[in-house]
Amino acid sequence: MANNYEMITARVTAVEQATPLIKRFTLVRQDGQPLPTFTGGSHIIVQMQGADGRRFSNAYSLMSDPADTRAYQIGVRLEEQSKGGSAFMHNQVEVGTELTISTPNNLFAIDPSAGRHVLIAGGIGITPFLAQLYELQAQGAAYELHYAFRAPEHGAFQDELSTGPHAEHVQLYIDSLGRMLDLRQLFSGLAADAHVYVCGPKPLIDAVIATARDLGIDDARVHWEQFAATPASGGAFTVVLAKSGTELRVEEGVTILQAIEKTTTVEVECLCREGVCGTCETRILEGEAEHFDQYLSDDEKASQRTMMLCVSRARGERLVLDL
Structure with missing residues (x-):
């Protein structure tokens, strides 16, 4: 049944322009207390209210280290067809802004039964994996991250991924430079106990699911997440x-x-x-x-x-x- 969320007043303490379309926001509790604990793959709901009284509410993955609850970090992509939330975050939220956030919920958790974790990200879909990388490293798990994006300027957080503590586990794929992610080649060598996780644009998610099924990988070993409401298509x-x-x-x-x-x-x-x-x-x-x-x-x-x-x-x- 429906999750019972606690709502928390938070304050923005840092805003970073990660790419031309993506900003990273750091949030702390307004009362100075630690934020609730979470696991890699968790998201929070962020509620916003404009000066004109309009309200927006979006879900964003937590991308900070789950071991550090002094602050949360989220990444927000400015959507071309924004319903208002991403535009509000990009254009009106600054250091000192107060926001209402929910306690975390996780629909994209790491599967503890997996012998190896294969993470596949596209664009803004990198965000939940940043928290999971910390978690997997702390567990001493076997893991690898494959991150695909259109051009160098659109690869959010690529520098810290390439030079940070997870560098040896990370591979970058940049379409404009001819470095393409070959899912069939990647999956053909998967061990029987490996699990696949994908987050990003719908075409990438669909391709991962279809390729895995085509190669006989059980659906239970493929996990996906996409924070984008399905268009209200179909007849009346x-x-x-x-x-x-x-x-x-x-x-x-x-x-x-x-x-x-x-x-x-x-x-x-x-x-x-x-x-x-x-x-x-x-x-x-x-x-x-x-x-x-x-x-x-x-x-x-x-x-x-x-x-x-x-x-x-x-x-x-x-x-x-x-x-």
Whole structure:
């Protein structure tokens, strides 16, 4: 069921321009206390409020050392089609800015059963791996990081990766220089106990999953994360809110959550609007959902008991929800 988050007032103590499109933000608790502990792969929800009263809420991976909870670090890419959150972080957040952040949650944890960990990052997808590198090193685990990006200026944190404590475990792939990541070659030599982790653009994630399956690598050994809400594509459908007796039409390009907020007084809590926080999880009474979230497990999605209203849609023409 939905995760119960504690919200914390944080203050920005450093802002670094890592690439033309990516900034690194360092956050501490406003009350000076240590931040909650976390594990590599964890994310937090960052809530922002503009001077005009508009509110934004995005999920960002924690990229700092999990052993040091004096501060958190997150990396934020300025998105071309920003819903407002990344633009707010880039254009309005500076040293001294107060933000509200959630306690960490981890949907992308290191699998302790793996004999070797193969990390594959694309672009901003490097962020969760930075924390995992610290964790893997502390465990004395066998690991390697493969980081692909378009051009030298777009490789965030590449200098510290190439010269820092993990340098011997890191390989960089730069498209513009002709250094391309060959997934088939990489996977062909994987040991039977190796696990693969991928974070980055959807085409990279899809390619990793497809190549692994093609080579007979079990799905349980492939882990992925993508913080980008699935577009609200697909045809229109009807949603019935059973408790309130309301029936509404969810048009193409509109999420169930947006339709509820626009046309009813029913309140639905949702921190992330990206299918990762679990706060808008709602019970399905009739019909089936097309799941696009990363919060529910495959078994939970198959059971069709609940769904995330911020990203998931109806599989048929009609859904009845426990609202």
